[in-house]
Amino acid sequence: MAYKIGVDVGGTFTDFLLAEDDGTAYIYKVLSTPKDPSIATIRGIEEMAKDRNMGTDEFLSQVTTIVHGTTVTTNATLTYRGAKTGLLTTEGVRDALEMRRGIREEQYNNRYENARPVVERYLRRPVKERLNYKGDVIAPLDEAWLRKEMEFLKSEGCEAVAICFMNSFANADHENKTAEIVREYLPEAFLSISSEILPAIRFYDRVSTTALNAYIGPVLDLYLGPKLGLLNKLSKYNFQGVLLIMASNGGVISPEVAMHIPGLTLLSGPAGGPVAGLAYAEGQGFPDVITCDMGGTSFDVALIKDKKPLTTTEGEIERLRISWPMLDVVTIGAGGGSIGWIDEVGLLRMGPQSAGADPGPACYDLGGEEPACSDADLVLGYLDPNFFAGGKMKLSVDKARKAIEEKVGKKLGMTAEEAAAGMYEVINVSMASAVREIAVKAGYDPRDFPLVTAGGAGPNHACQIALALSIPEILVPRESSIFCAAGMLRTDLKHDFVRTYPTVLGSLDVERFRKLYAEMKTEGDSMLEEEGIPEDRISYVLQLDLRYVRQFHEVSVQLSWDEANSGDLSAVAKRFHAAHDALYGYSLEDRNTPVELINMRLTAIGTTEKPDLPAQPYTGPDPSAAYKHDRSAYVPSVKAYQEVPVYDGFALTYGMRLASPCIIEQVNTTTFVTPEFDAIVDRLGTYTIYLKENEADVLARVLKDVEAA
Structure with a gap:
């Protein structure tokens, strides 16, 4: 048996997806170890080996690929x-x-x-x-x-x-x-x-x-390098496979490239999310989707249009500019560990401060005394105190209620339950604002996109986010709790190159233009060859940064190799006019305003082998086999607690339909379906949550394979 592992090191949890040859996947989650994140990585691998009755050496000898997303450089910059x-x-x-x-x-x-x-x-x-x-x-x-x-x-x-x-x-x-x-x-x-x-x-x-690249270089070398870092620890366990590092552009790179240009990893953690979101959305034929990932510390949102995640060359971390191409991910401090507090004018706030993994929310009973989002979710009945992390971690309802009552409730004149409901509502509004921001700034309406929701905490809040934005449909993948780790196993090697060549398109020096693209292609071929990618699995994306003369900001427009080699950019200019009009609401094409080239870009892509997403057989609409019990939970639309059915997420199979309100429990995440929605399980095991008035259209799409058979 050969295995592949995706690892996403977060602020609170380190997530793993273990994939076998046939696409069968297993989810693992361990508490992060902020002082040395590699400790949590090794612990997770040891747990996988133990579950298979193997020593860590024997298990790692059968692992062909580890794809690793790290927050080491991010944290070094933030702190x-x-x-x-x-x-x-x-x-x-x-x-x-x-x-x-x-x-x-x-x-x-x-x-x-x-x-x-x-x-x-x-x-x-x-x-x-x-x-x-x-x-x-x-x-x-x-x-x-x-x-x-x-x-x-x-x-x-x-x-x-x-x-x-x-x-x-x-x-x-x-x-x-x-x-x-x-x-x-x-x-x-x-x-x-x-x-x-x-x-x-x-x-x-x-x-x-x-x-910034220099500032974090020694930090990543210490964490990753062959002397004392992760490479050294893996080699001690007989790991002979390939280690790849997630990059901020949505691709993966070798450890050698990462240590040479560590800045490429600065926002690598969230970059796996859009890749995973697209894979699950494509299962239902969606080319456009908004992905959101709510973990323990942060909430990350990205938008995908025509199967391509939005990218930017004007990224920032802690307001420090990073100008490499990266996925355009909006991140706010809203996670399961986000702390509720009262500001100087008496308003309830959530985050960005986080309880993290140590000591964690009050309900973890590890010494934390601040009320966090997870404490509110527990008091509201969405979480089972005896089933958190599959029962490996017991939650204290009393500690959660006490923290909320003392730090929030008493200051607002509310009971613990009322304060918890307020915390739930406030953090949902913050997350809805982030979703709105990424759509509107790109010129899109969020109502036109399904919402792929992930993270250990995300599905608990998805329905309220969707309602706030009038989004009609939500997809919750079975692997949502380790969303970014899942995306990392579906990522290609990517290297970005840029050359500045300022000129008006009408005055283009074709020979110089060809030469610059040839230089970048040669660099890309060399890097991918060193990473073991054969020629038949190498492809390229070419782009030009264009603007109208005397403008300040550019619009990136794609071009083909034929256009690059011929130097005939008339069709590229037409695409620029259309893109400018879509982004800013106007075009100057009819005024014959000259178009100016600023940067030439090339992305060299090495296609990797990806695990299959195994489809399930149709089992009918009745979910009773997955029913566990009823539980009292807070229903926002009626502002009261109700008895709500709870279902075992891993027992739900293709075609099962769930009436709301209900709760779907998995080992590492919980989904709360509010009364405005119902849900059906698709052939990949994804929970499709939809507004009730859209039921006919959703069922026709999700069950089309059954009807065709």
């Missing part, structure tokens, strides 16, 4: 616990990290403070050199000056160095020579070179990305 980093940059611009783009980001906030740079000012060292925008030398690199600055950085004990010069995207010579000198003085330091990792226009974006 400012990265490496001591020096920055070498062109004289006169060392304060760009603080000046940012020079605009007031919160116009009416007189107390607004910019994000703290990851490099202290005294470690940002000016270098005498200058290039113009074409890459021509205005002032040569002053090597004597540079060596003096390197003596200073060495004396300060810098563990990492970032190099970012003005206009180096057009000529990397000065940065390359600087890198040679840095290695003379600090051979063990992590080195981040802007012309190597992001050769693109816009200085602040480039210097921020380069500095």
Whole structure:
């Protein structure tokens, strides 16, 4: 038997999906270990081995692939616990990290403070050199000056160095020579070179990305590297398979690439969600979907249109700019561990503070005293205190009620139950706002998308989120509690490349255009070849960042190899006009406004083998075989507790229909279906929850295979 494992390290839980050759999948979940996340990863693997009566060595010898999403770099950035980093940059611009783009980001906030740079000012060292925008030398690199600055950085004990010069995207010579000198003085330091990792226009974006990449480099190397990290621990257990790391662009990369450009992993955890969401939505023929994942700490939302997740090159973490392509995921601090509190004007708030895994919500009975979302869900009857994590973890209703009553209820003049209902409503409103944001900012109406809901806490809140936005349909995958881990096993290798070539399309130098794309293709082929991908499994996506002349922001438009090789971009310009109109509501095509090219992009994709999603046989509409018992639960529409039937999620099979209100329990998640909806199980075991007035259409779609047979 050969196995594949997807691992998603979260703030509260570490999730695993173990897939066998035939597509059979098993869910595992262990508490995260924030001080060393690899401990939780190894614990989960040990649990899998134990369940199969194997030693860890024997089990790992049968594992062909581990795909790992990590929050190590994310947490290091959020907590400012990265490496001591020096920055070498062109004289006169060392304060760009603080000046940012020079605009007031919160116009009416007189107390607004910019994000703290990851490099202290005294470690940002000016270098005498200058290039113009074409890459021509205005002032040569002053090597004597540079060596003096390197003596200073060495004396300060810098563990990492970032190099970012003005206009180096057009000529990397000065940065390359600087890198040679840095290695003379600090051979063990992590080195981040802007012309190597992001050769693109816009200085602040480039210097921020380069500095952040340096700042987290030693952190990821310590966690992942072959000396003391995860690679070392896996090798001790005889792991001979392939370890892949989830990247923020929705693809996977080798550990070597991740350690060379650690910034690619900064938002890797949530990136698996949209990939999984699309797989389950395609099971019912949906090309468009909104995915949301509510874990223990955060709530992540992404939008997929025409089977393609939205991406951005203007990502941020803690308001620090990252300009690599990444999935456009909106994240807010709303999870099962989000703490309820009363603000200075007496309003109930939820999060972003989280109880985390240690000590966790009060109901965990591990010393936590703050009332969290999970405490409210327990008091409201949605969670079974004796079945949390399949009974492996007992929850304390008394501790949850006490925390809610003392920290929220008494301050608002409410009972514990009333306060819990308020906490439930407030966090639902926050999550609905995040879903609305990602749809509206892309020019879409959330009512036109089904909501794929996941995470250990998400399905408990899905119906209320959908009602707030008038979304008619919800899909809850059977593997929803380990959603991102499931997505990681369905992800391809991806490498993004960019070249800046500013020109009006009508003045395009075709030979230069072809040469730049050929360079990027060669780089992509080389990286995928090193990762063991054969030529017949390599494909490419080509894009151009275009704008109208004198605009500031670009729109990315795809093109074919034929268009790239011919240099005839007339059809590309037409697609740009249409995309601009869809995004901003107008096009300047009829005015013959020139279209300007800024960046050329290429994504090299190595297709990986993916586990099947096994289909179930049709078993009829009667769910009585899955019925467990009734439980008293709070029903928001009537603002009262009612006896609600509870079903065993793993006993529900294709075709079973559930009348609302009801609760569906699994080992690692619980789904609450409110009275406005009913539910049916599709052939993949996904719970399809729909507004009652849409029943005929939903049943026709979900049961089409049965009717065809």
